[in-house]
Each structure stands twice: as C-alpha cells, then as structure tokens.
Amino acid sequence: MAKSNLYPFKTANPISVSLVIALFILLGALSANVFANPMESSDKRYLDNDDGTITDTKTGLMWMKKDSYLHSGHWLNWHEVHEYVRKLNDERFAQHSDWQLPTTEELKTLYEPEKINSPQLGSEMNIHTDPIFEKNGSGSLWSGDENGRYNAFGVVFNTSSVFNSNKKSRSRKATRAVRIHTNSHN
DSSP: OOOOOOSSSSSOOOOHHHHHHHHHHHHHHHHHHHHHHHHEEEOOOOOOOESSEETTTOOOOEESSOOOOHSSSSSHHHHHHHHHHHHHHHTGGGGSSBBBBBOOHHHHHHTTTTTOEEEOOOOEEEEEEEEOOOOOSSSEEEEEEEEEETTTEEEETTTOOOOEEEOOOOEEEOOOOOEEEESSSO
C-alpha cells in the first residue's frame, strides 16, 4: 500500500521559523520608530504631530494643520469661528480642550514671504505659510481680536496685512485654531 502524503512540503526547521519571527518583530519595531517621529518642515521650524496639529518650535504654539474652511467645508464669519473653536474643545480635538482663536500677532508669526503653501482656493492669491500646513485653504484668517462692536481683525496671508472686517462677513474667511504647546493633554 502506497504511503499517502497529505503534506507534500518539507517540515520547516524550528530555528528557521524562529529567525523569521524575530525578523518580523525587528522590522515592526524599526518601522514603529520611524513613524513615531514627527515630520519636520524643511527649515525644521515646524513639526507635524500626525494628529491634525503642527507645532511651531520658534513660538511654542500648536496650530491646527487645517484651517476651519478645510476642516469644516464652510467659510465662517467672526461669530461662527468662536462656535467652531468651542466645538473643537468639546470634542477634544487632538486630545486637547484648550484651543482658542489666535491673536493677530500670533497669526502674523505664520506668515513667511519666502514660502508658498498654495494658492487660496478659487483665487490667484498665494498663501505665504509653510507647506507643512494643509494646502488650498483660506488666505484670510480671523483672529479673536475685536475692533469695536461690529468689526474684528484678521490676517491676509498674501501680504501679511491685517484686515478689519465686519464680524458678519464670511467672504473667503476662516480661522486656524491655536493652543500653547505643552506636553500635557489639556
């Protein structure tokens, strides 16, 4: 009677199996190390934290990678950007609940005339921020700074000019939420 060979493949050597397993574990550990390090901007000023935030090592501020237009899909007036930031805090965006509207001065720190992030969506205007931030957003970002009862300030990222606009204006306006970067998860 002929012997039946249900397993035509040669049995693997236990040492070979152990070696393959060890190799997979080592490769996994190495790749995890690569992905744990944040991506840096070309000048090493900004770190992409891979959670929807960018840390500015020069100012110590943490910014949302996307502006509110890219994040929500809507242009927002000054009153609406306050509600937008409140929702970010309620949802603990990127595990933080201390997001705020930037000041005009904080926004101006993002302007870099030698860099071009992208054109503003639907415009020939170039946005002069680091390309590490999400592309094709708004070139005019609201600050939390008011100018009287009806107007508020923001920054135009084509020129770094401060704009003064009616708080009800949505015309291609958004904001970029900010927080003071710490290692805690407030």
